[in-house]
Amino acid sequence: MHWHKYVHSVIMKGKLHLFLLPLNVYYQVFASDDLNITQTPEQLQLEEGQTGVITCSWDISNPVEKIRVEWKRRNSTSPTENEHKNILASILWSTKNKSELTYNNCNNCSYNLTRDEAVLQIHSVNPSDVGIYICEVNFEIPTLQKGHGNGTQLHVGKYEPNKHPNQTKLFAAIAVVGLLAVVILLGYFLCKRSKKAEKDLLEERIQEGVELNRVNSNMNHADEDNSSSSNSERWAVSTMYESYPFDYFAMKTSEHQDNTEACSAPNLPES
Template identity: 35%
Template sequence: MTRQAPSWSVSSSWEGAALSIIQTPKNLSVTKGDNVCITCSWEAEDQDERIRVWWKVYYESASAAHNGTVLASVLWINNKTEVRIRSRDQSDYQLTKDKAQLWLFSVNESDAGNYICEVIIDKPEHRSGKGKGTTLYVIDSSSSPVIHIWWNYSLYIWIPFAILISVIIVTIPVIWICKRKREPTALYSDHTYGNFAQNEKDSHRKISPKAKKHHPSRSKDVSSVEKGTRKQHEIV
C-alpha cells in the first residue's frame, strides 16, 4: 500500500531570481506495471553548491490533498546526493547539478496524477523555479476499452475480407470446370465422302448442247470414231 507523506508547499521560501525549469514529458500514458521516468532540467552555473528538488504529485482521486503530496525531497551538495524524504517505496530519484529525474517502478492506477518538480538553488545565489507538470495516465490492459474497441474493429475488417477471399478461391475452379464441360466435342467431317457426294451430284446435272461439244467425254468419243473410219479406208 502506498504511504502518503505529509503535504506542504515550499513556495513560501522562494526568493531571489527565477529559475527556468524544463519538465518532460508533458503527458505520459502507460500500462499498469510499467516503469516511468520524469525529467526536470535547468541551466546551472559553475558556482552552484547547494540544490534542493521537491517532487510533488497531485493525485486524481477526490481524497487527495489539494496542495499536492510530496514524494521526495532530494538534496545535492558539491556532487553528493541525499534523499531526505521518500513516500513511495518503488521509486528512485537522481539529481545532478543541472538535472533531476524521478523513476516510478511498477505503476498502478493509484499513481495516476500530475507530477511537478520544484527546484531551489540557495548557494551562492538564491534561485528557484518549478516545472509545468507531467500528467500520468495508467491503463489496465485487462480492462482497457481502447483495446477492446481496437479488437472489435479489427474483426469487423478481417472477417469479411477472409470470407471474400474464400469465395474467390472456390468460385474460380468451379467456373473453369463448368466452362470445360460446356465446350462441344470436335467433329471431323469426312472430306472424301463429301467430295464423292458432290461429284455424284454434278454427274446428274444436265449438260447443255454447247457444253457437250466441249465436254471431255464427247471429244474422246469423236476421236474413237475418227480412228475407226481411218482403219476402214486403209483396208479398202
C-alpha cells in the same frame, strides 16, 4: 541564516514532514523565481506494471553549491488537497555529498539528482499513481533561486495483451525474419562444412592414389628384375641344350668308327 541552518539540521534528522510548509514559505519569500525548468514529458500513458520516467533539467550560469529538488504529485480529481500530502520526495545535491534523499513518501519511486538534472522513476505503476507530477527546484547556496516544471500528467490503464495488434504483428514479423536469418546462416555454415569435408576426402583419396601408384611402380620394377633374371637363366639352359646334341652325336660317331676299325677281321694273305 540561522533559520536555514536549523531547518537543514531538522531535515538531516528525518523530521522534514514537520517543516515542509515553513520551508516552502521560506523559499517563496526569499528566493527569486527566475529558474527556467524544462520538464518532460507532458503526458505519460502507461499500463499497469510498467515504469514511468520523468525528467527535469535546467541551465546553470553561476557556481552552485547546494540544490534541493522536491517532487510533488497532485491528484487531478483533488487539485486543492493539502500541500504536504502532495510531496513525494525531497533530494539534496551538494558539491561535497553529491546526492542525498532526505525525504521519501513513495515506495515505488526512485530518484536521481545531478548538478543540472533531476529524474523521477515510478516503478510498477498502478491506478493509485495517476496524477500530475511536478518538480520544484531550489538553489540554496550561494544565492536563493527557485523554479518549477510545467507538470507531467500520468495515466495508467489496465494491461491488455491484444490492445496493440500492430505491435504484435511487428514482433511476429521480427521473429520470423530473425528465425529466417538464423536458418540461412546455419545452412551456410553447414554447406561450408560439407564442402570442406568433401575437399578433405578428395585430398585423402588423391594421397591414397599416389601412394598406391608408388607401390605398384615398385612392384613392377621388381617383376621386371625377376623377369630379366629368369630370361637369362632360360637363355643359358637353352644354349646348353642347343649345343649338347651336336657334341654328343659327334662324340658317339667318332667312337663308333674307332670300334668298327678295331673289331674288323685282319686281312688274310691270298693263297
